[in-house]
Amino acid sequence: MTRPDPEVAQADTPEMRTSGRPAEALDAPLDHRPGTSGVATPGGGWRRADGPTRGQQRRKRKGGGRRGGARDGDPTVEDAEFQSYYGRQIVKSAVWKTPDVPLYLFLGGAAGSSAVLGAAAEFSDRPALARTAHLIAGGGAVASVGFLIHDLGRPERFLHMLRVFKPTSPLSVGSYILSPFSALTGAAAALTLAERVDRVPGWVKAPWLRRTAGVGGAVFGGPMAAYTAVLLANTATPSWHEPGNQLPFVFTGSGLAAGGGLCMAFTPVDQAGPARKAAVVGAAVELAAMHKVENDHGIVSEPFHIGRAGKLLRIAKACTAAGAVGAAVLGGKRWGAVASGALLAAGSALTRFGVFDAGMASSKDPKYVVVPQRERLAARAAGTQT
Amino acid sequence: MSQFSSASPAFTGHDPENRLYGPLPDVTGEAGYEPDHPARVGFFTDTSVCIGCKACEVACKEWNTLPMDDADGTRDALGLSGMSYDNTGMLGANSWRHVAFVEQSRSVDLPMPSMGVPAAPDQGVGSAGGCGGSCGSESPAHGNADGTTIDQHSVLNAQALSSFDPQTAQSGDREIRWLMSSDVCKHCTHAGCLDVCPTGALFRTEFGTVVVQDDICNGCGYCVPACPYGVIDQRKGDGRVFKCTMCYDRLTDGLQPACATACPTQSIQFGDLDELQARADARLATLTEQGVTTARLYGRDTDDGVGGAGAFFLLLDEPEVYGLPPDPVVTTRDLPSMWRHAAGAAAMLVGVALSGFLGRRR
Ligand code: SF4
Ligand code: SF4
Ligand code: SF4
Numbered sequence: 001m002t003r004p005d006p007e008v009a010q011a012d013t014p015e016m017r018t019s020g021r022p023a024e025a026l027d028a029p030l031d032h033r034p035g036t037s038g039v040a041t042p043g044g045g046w047r048r049a050d051g052p053t054r055g056q057q058r059r060k061r062k063g064g065g066r067r068g069g070a071r072d073g074d075p076t077v078e079d080a081e082f083q084s085y086y087g088r089q090i091v092k093s094a095v096w097k098t099p100d101v102p103l104y105l106f107l108g109g110a111a112g113s114s115a116v117l118g119a120a121a122e123f124s125d126r127p128a129l130a131r132t133a134h135l136i137a138g139g140g141a142v143a144s145v146g147f148l149i150h151d152l153g154r155p156e157r158f159l160h161m162l163r164v165f166k167p168t169s170p171l172s173v174g175s176y177i178l179s180p181f182s183a184l185t186g187a188a189a190a191l192t193l194a195e196r197v198d199r200v201p202g203w204v205k206a207p208w209l210r211r212t213a214g215v216g217g218a219v220f221g222g223p224m225a226a227y228t229a230v231l232l233a234n235t236a237t238p239s240w241h242e243p244g245n246q247l248p249f250v251f252t253g254s255g256l257a258a259g260g261g262l263c264m265a266f267t268p269v270d271q272a273g274p275a276r277k278a279a280v281v282g283a284a285v286e287l288a289a290m291h292k293v294e295n296d297h298g299i300v301s302e303p304f305h306i307g308r309a310g311k312l313l314r315i316a317k318a319c320t321a322a323g324a325v326g327a328a329v330l331g332g333k334r335w336g337a338v339a340s341g342a343l344l345a346a347g348s349a350l351t352r353f354g355v356f357d358a359g360m361a362s363s364k365d366p367k368y369v370v371v372p373q374r375e376r377l378a379a380r381a382a383g384t385q386t
Numbered sequence: 387m388s389q390f391s392s393a394s395p396a397f398t399g400h401d402p403e404n405r406l407y408g409p410l411p412d413v414t415g416e417a418g419y420e421p422d423h424p425a426r427v428g429f430f431t432d433t434s435v436c437i438g439c440k441a442c443e444v445a446c447k448e449w450n451t452l453p454m455d456d457a458d459g460t461r462d463a464l465g466l467s468g469m470s471y472d473n474t475g476m477l478g479a480n481s482w483r484h485v486a487f488v489e490q491s492r493s494v495d496l497p498m499p500s501m502g503v504p505a506a507p508d509q510g511v512g513s514a515g516g517c518g519g520s521c522g523s524e525s526p527a528h529g530n531a532d533g534t535t536i537d538q539h540s541v542l543n544a545q546a547l548s549s550f551d552p553q554t555a556q557s558g559d560r561e562i563r564w565l566m567s568s569d570v571c572k573h574c575t576h577a578g579c580l581d582v583c584p585t586g587a588l589f590r591t592e593f594g595t596v597v598v599q600d601d602i603c604n605g606c607g608y609c610v611p612a613c614p615y616g617v618i619d620q621r622k623g624d625g626r627v628f629k630c631t632m633c634y635d636r637l638t639d640g641l642q643p644a645c646a647t648a649c650p651t652q653s654i655q656f657g658d659l660d661e662l663q664a665r666a667d668a669r670l671a672t673l674t675e676q677g678v679t680t681a682r683l684y685g686r687d688t689d690d691g692v693g694g695a696g697a698f699f700l701l702l703d704e705p706e707v708y709g710l711p712p713d714p715v716v717t718t719r720d721l722p723s724m725w726r727h728a729a730g731a732a733a734m735l736v737g738v739a740l741s742g743f744l745g746r747r748r
Contacts, residue, residue, distance in 0.1 A: 045492035046703065049562065085486060085709030086469045088476060092616040095607040116739040124743050153605015153625025160585040160604045167396035167725075168406070168718050170585035171608050222732030223737075229731070230724045234582060234717050235611035239718055244724045248731035256735055274742030281738045365609065370706045373713035 048086075082374065084366040091236045093363040097151050098356060102295060104147040105228045105352040108178075109255025110262055110345065111140030112225030113282065115185050117263055117275055119218035122211045126271040131192050133263050133275070134214055135223070138189020141182035148178070170230040177223045185217035225255035238369055239362035240355075242300040249289035249349065256282020257320060258348035261327065265341030269332055276331040279344050283324035285315065286351065293355075299371050303358040312354035320347030395733035399722030406576065407719040409688040417590035426594030427632065429646065429654060429697035430662040432669060433708075434681065436653040438566035439642055442483045443474060445648035449633065451533035453621070455480040461622050476709070479621035482630035483645050486708045488565040494556065500645050567708045569652055570645070571596070571617045571630035572685055573696030576716040579618050579629075594659070595632040595696060603627055614692065628733055632696075659696060666700060678702065684710060690716030 085091075094101075118133030149158045161175040191210040194200045202207075231253040233244030240247070260279025264272045276309030294304040294313070303309055330336025362368040395401035404410050414423045446452065456465030457475025467473045472487040554563040573595045575581075580588045580596050586601035588609060598609075598618075605625035609618050617631040633643035641647075646656035655662060666683055673681040680702050685695030692715050705712045 046490040046563065047492065048707075049489045049491035054712075083704060083706050085488070085707065086467075088709060090616050090706070090709060090711050091614065092478075092610045092619055094611040095620045113735055113739055116736055117742075120740055120743045151607075153607060153620055153627075157585075157602075157604030160587070160602060161606070161658070164584075164586040165603070166581075166584065167394065167587070167606065168581040169584045170721075171582065171606060175584060218736075222736045225735055226728040226732040230721070230728045231608075233724050235608075236578060236614040236714075236717050237611045237614075240611075243722070245727040248724070248728040249734065252731040252735040256738055260739075274739070277742035278739045282735075285734065285738075337726060339491050366706070366709075369711050373711055374706075377713050381414055 008163055020374045025096045067145065073283075082370040084370060087366065089364050090366045091238075091363050091370040093360050094235065094237065095153075096356075098353070099142060100147045102349070102352040102356045104144045104151070105232075105251065105356070106254075106258065106349040107140040107144040107147070108228050109225040109251055109352075110258035111144065111185060111285055112181075112221040112223075113136045113252075113256045113259030113278060114140065115181070115214070115217040115221035116190065116222075116262055117259060117278060119211075119214045119221075120274065121222040121271075122207075122214055124274075126274075128272040129263060129267045130214070132209070132266045133259075134185070134188045134192040136259065136262050136266075137185040137217060138182075138187075138192075139222075141178070141185045141217075142189075145178060145182045170227055170234050174227045174231060177220050177227055178216050181217055181220035181224045184213050184220070188213035188217055222252070225252045232355070235359075237363045238300045238372065239297075239303045240359040242297045242372070243293040246289050246292050246296070247355070250286055250293060250355070253282045253285030253289055254320075255286075256347040257286055257323070257344045258282075261323060261341035261344030261348070262330060263341075264327065265338045265345075267337075269334055269337055272331070272337060276327050276337070279341070280324050280328050280331075283320045283344060283347070284326075286348070287320060289323075290317070290351065298375075300362065300368055303368065304354070307357070307361055309354045309357035312350050312357060316347045316350035316354055318347075319343045319350060325345055389512045396721050397725055399726065401722075406581075406695070406721070407691075407694060407716060408576075410575050410693050413693075414590065414592060414594040419510045419592050421593045425658045425660070426696065427637065427657065428573060428594075428659040428662055428695075429570060429632075429643075429656055430666045430700070431570070431697065432653050432655065432666070432700045433565065433567040434669075434673060434678070434700055434702055435534075435651045436485070436566040436568060437651055438485055438487055438564065439650060440470065440474075440485050441648040441650060442568050442645035442654055443481065443485055445644040446630070449636070449644035450482065450631075452480045452482065452628075454639045459619065459622070467704065477571070477617045477629075478614075478619040479624075479628040482570065482628075484569045486565070486567045486569055488707055489562070490565065490702075490703075491560050493559055565702055567699065567701065567706065568645070568649075569708070569710070570697050571632075572615055572692065572698070573630075573632060574716065575688070575693030575696070576718065577692070578612040578614055578716045578718060581716065581718040581721075582608045582612040584608060591632075591634055591637075593632070593634075593637055595634065595637075597631045597634050598627055598629060600626050600628070612717055614711055616715065662698075665696065669700060673700075691719070 109211060114133045115137035118130050118137055121127075121130035121133055129150035149155050152158060162173070162179070164172065165176060166172040188210055191204065191213060195205050226248045229247035230244070232240040233247050234239060256278050260275045260277070260282055264279055267275060290313070294301055304313055320343070323340045323346075326336060326340030326343060394405050401407065403416070405416065410416055414426055415421060422711040453461060454464070455461050455478070456466070457467035457473055459476070459478045459480070461480070465473070467475050470489060472485065474481050474484045477484045493536045554561065556562070577588075577596045580590065584606060585602050585604055587599045587604070588595060589599065591597050603626040605620060605627065607620050607627065609627055610620055618627050620627050633641070636643060642656050646654045655665065663686060666686055670681055670683055682701055683698060684701050684705050685692075685698030688694035693716070699710075701708060
């Protein structure tokens with residue numbers, strides 16, 4: 001099959017007809033084919049003579065190989081017509097590890113919104129909520145730093161992240177958000193814990209110290225939850241890049257749902273009101289923004305519906321919706337708050353895993369690169385777009 | 387912090403000097419080099435004369451002492467791709483040149499007697515050199531203007547092509563051709579990999595090329611999905627990323643890149659970019675005149691999504707047939723808008739979180 005054997009090449013197998021342009025083009029009289037002005041013309045009837053058909057490739061690729069397609073072949077999805085180099089992927093998939101990076105995204109969001117809740121709780125006479133929020137924010141931030149460093153190819157060079165500041169690199173901007181955020185929220189959490197320890201000197205327990213750290217961390221809370229969306233979107237990965245203006249709202253909404261949910265679960269109900277409201281509104285924003293991501297982008301939205309990403313996102317939606325309703329209705333009861341808080345956190349985490357997976361899947365199938373770019377070219381040629 | 391002002395379009399979206407997107411005549415100067423910097427260099431890869439010998443791949447591997455891997459990037463594995471003569475498979479951390487190999491066939495419906503050409507059946511369908519005496523007798527027909535002769539014209543081109551084109555052959559009613567193309571990092575004018583690198587490991591050289599400093603790279607991997615062509619990749623077992631340097635170490639010593647030096651057909655041409663662009667335009671004109679109307683330049687247009695590539699190509703089919711994206715766009719073009727939406731989303735988060743504290747205490 002790999003040899004340029006004329007016998008093989010001549011065999012008029014169905015593969016040749018399925019590998020690219022409509023089969024009729026082959027049989028049409030010469031002058032009826034599109035663009036037959038020369039011997040080697042677009043639509044001149046050239047098609048790949050060897051190699052498996054797309055269907056065969058998919059079957060083979062399922063067997064393994066990280067570069068292979070990740071599509072599950074949902075029968076309801078029409079196969080778009082396009083050409084490719086033996087079905088191989090065009091853009092490279094992110095080398096970020098899972099679960100490190102999806103967990104980093106989740107913790108960053110939960111910590112970001114908790115930091116804001118914790119700072120505000122300090123000044124509204126809700127000490128229990130402040131304590132919980134500081135601990136979640138600080139714990140989440142420190143853990144996410146751990147995940148981020150662990151994900152580097154050369155972890156010992158983590159500080160190289162702070163060599164330069166580049167607004168064109170969301171990871172550079174993010175490093176300058178994450179560093180102060182984790183330091184300040186970590187300090188607020190440590191000071192919160194120190195209050196309960198007898199041996200700690202008195203000045204460490206001064207509330208102003210904890211409050212300053214908490215407010216400082218809260219300043220970076222919003223950016224912390226939002227920048228990770230730009231981190232994913234500012235790539236050539238089709239299903240991350242296209243919804244790039246909506247993902248920040250998915251991520252901050254999801255961060256509010258998770259942070260609010262967790263704070264609500266670990267705080268006495270009479271102090272947890274603001275966390276509950278944040279969780280419910282956040283869940284609504286997450287569901288609404290995610291709906292746009294999943295439906296507004298044509299073929300590039302497809303990976304959000306199929307395969308592992310589709311399953312994760314369906315479960316995520318169920319968890320988030322149930323958690324939001326639960327928080328609104330039963331959030332005033334302790335057990336209701338715990339159950340719905342857990343559901344919201346789970347929904348948020350699964351959303352991150354699902355979005356991550358969908359992007360990875362979109363990078364592995366050349367379809368998601370070629371088809372949208374072809375449409376773009378066609379639109380430009382038709383003069384409807386510049 | 388001069389870095390900040392030079393990249394402020396990323397935040398503001400105000401980019402009159404095309405720092406994020408669009409044509410950029412002096413990319414080297416924009417990167418901060420003094421006006422007397424060397425001219426921007428590049429590659430013009432003319433795939434119409436490539437014979438698929440892979441001398442470039444080997445020369446690159448040898449010069450840069452790249453490790454072995456298989457078509458999926460698995461280190462130290464000797465794997466056959468099972469799809470063609472191409473067992474390199476793709477560009478990656480260990481393959482900085484990749485010769486794509488595509489075998490195509492099509493049925494040839496040459497003008498039959500029904501189309502009004504007498505004694506046509508044998509003509510043009512024979513073996514590659516089987517022109518016989520009929521070629522000369524057909525030539526005078528060129529001047530005629532009726533449809534029949536236009537068809538004949540294309541037949542004559544078919545014969546002309548098969549006599550000089552090493553990539554096409556005929557067999558019975560089938561025509562077979564082999565497309566070969568030596569792919570490489572495009573050294574983009576607006577390089578996604580360079581834009582997103584948080585450590586400054588990727589930088590623009592004085593020659594206008596894009597190079598990774600392997601003593602700086604911390605393997606964050608951001609550049610890998612940011613490249614619209616899927617060029618740069620992380621080396622397993624090492625953790626850092628690698629790609630073509632356009633032989634930076636040779637350029638600084640006045641040598642040509644190893645791959646261009648090794649190429650026996652001058653399919654890979656190295657030189658000053660403006661000169662190469664002129665040469666490519668001339669070559670395209672020649673081919674078009676000879677009837678090769680599928681020939682097109684890829685990456686030559688400075689108005690394209692990456693502001694024009696430093697390494698561009700002459701292709702004989704659609705880019706995606708060679709595994710190239712048909713309309714690549716640097717991801718950073720859309721970054722200002724993403725940042726603005728992220729700022730809105732962050733404000734939303736703070737607003738929602740704080741609004742819960744307003745009003746009646748419950
Ligand atoms: S974006 Fe890709 S093609 Fe362009 S310079 Fe970087 S690695 Fe090369
Ligand atoms: S992997 Fe290395 S070269 Fe690539 S973006 Fe990260 S630090 Fe820069
Ligand atoms: S220029 Fe040098 S590094 Fe780049 S592909 Fe050619 S030989 Fe390899």
